[in-house]
Amino acid sequence: MNLGLINWFLSLSRIVKRLIMLSVDVLLIVAILISxxxxxxxxxxxxxxxxxYLIFLAPLIATPIFIKFGLYRAIVRYIGFKALWVIVQAVSLYALVWGVIVLLSGVQNVPRxxxxxxxxxxxxxxGGSRIVGRWYFSEKKSHITGxxxxxxxxxxxxxxxxGIQLATALSYSQELKPIAFIDDEPTLSNxxxxxxxxxxxxxxxxxIISMNIEEV
Known part of the structure; x- marks a missing residue:
């Protein structure tokens, strides 16, 4: 994946990116059960x-749970340990609910x-797909723009x-370097x-990509 494709993906609206993540999860859930x-x-x-029916029911169970836990609110590049713990909780709840439904359904030939x-x-x-996504974006950024x-x-x-006071303080930091301001006030833009x-x-x-931003 080159920088142009990464920039194209990042230029998509948040809704489109979340739909892409959700679609990937749906495919993964079905593939995981078959596996x-x-x-x-x-x-x-x-x-x-x-x-x-039980297998294709799984995404219908997982999707609202994942949405409720906010799995599609976290930006892949910023996923940290707290977000990973949320993923553990969401996946565990989904697997538990699906397992209970399987046991209560009475469907034969489903090993526990x-x-x-x-x-x-x-x-x-x-969880791994998000970790890999975070690693890939970070590596690609540092390789291209460090x-x-x-x-x-x-x-x-x-x-x-x-914000100005914060930027002033950061300008003396040995670890952080202020690059630009973000503000939605139209009179300040540009x-x-x-x-x-x-x-x-x-x-x-x-x-974030063009300036190699690591903190906001």
Whole structure:
């Protein structure tokens, strides 16, 4: 994936990016369940009959749970340990609900170990996909645009008096380097303050890539 494709993805609206993430999760959930059955049975498994309904029911269970836990609010590049703990909780609840439904449905030929395998694979792939995404974006940024003095580039949110004071303090930091301001006040947009340009928050995603921003 080159920088142009990354910039294209980041230029998409938040809604579109969230829909893409949701669609990837839906495909993963179905693939994970098929894999769980295949691993348990020791051969390739393709669901039929009631098992097919149970497998395609899984995304309908997972999606509202993931949305409720905010899995599509976190920007992949900023996912930290707190967000990963939320993913653990959301995936665990989904796997538990699906497992209970399977047990109560009375559908035959569903080994109970599939429920556990499904949980483990979902934890690995749903969480892992976000970790890989975070790593990839970070590596791609540092490879293409890295900082020159070793300090982390930061955007200051707010170009008012508080933001200016923060930017002034950061300018003396040995670890952080203020690059620009973010402010949605139309009268400030494109103005220069302390030698730094003021941008709208709608430009945030592109600025993160073009300026190699690591903190906001």
């Amino acid at each position: 769980a059955f295949s691993m348990r049975l020791g051969e390739w498994f393709w669901p039929q009959g009631d098992l097919l 170990s599939v429920i556990l395998i499904n949980w483990m694979l979902a934890m690995l792939l749903i 900082t020159s003095d070793g300090r982390k580039n930061v955007l200051v949110y707010g170009a008012g008096s508080a 103005h220069q303050i302390m030698g730094m340009k003021v941008y709208s928050s709608s430009e945030l995603d592109q600025l």
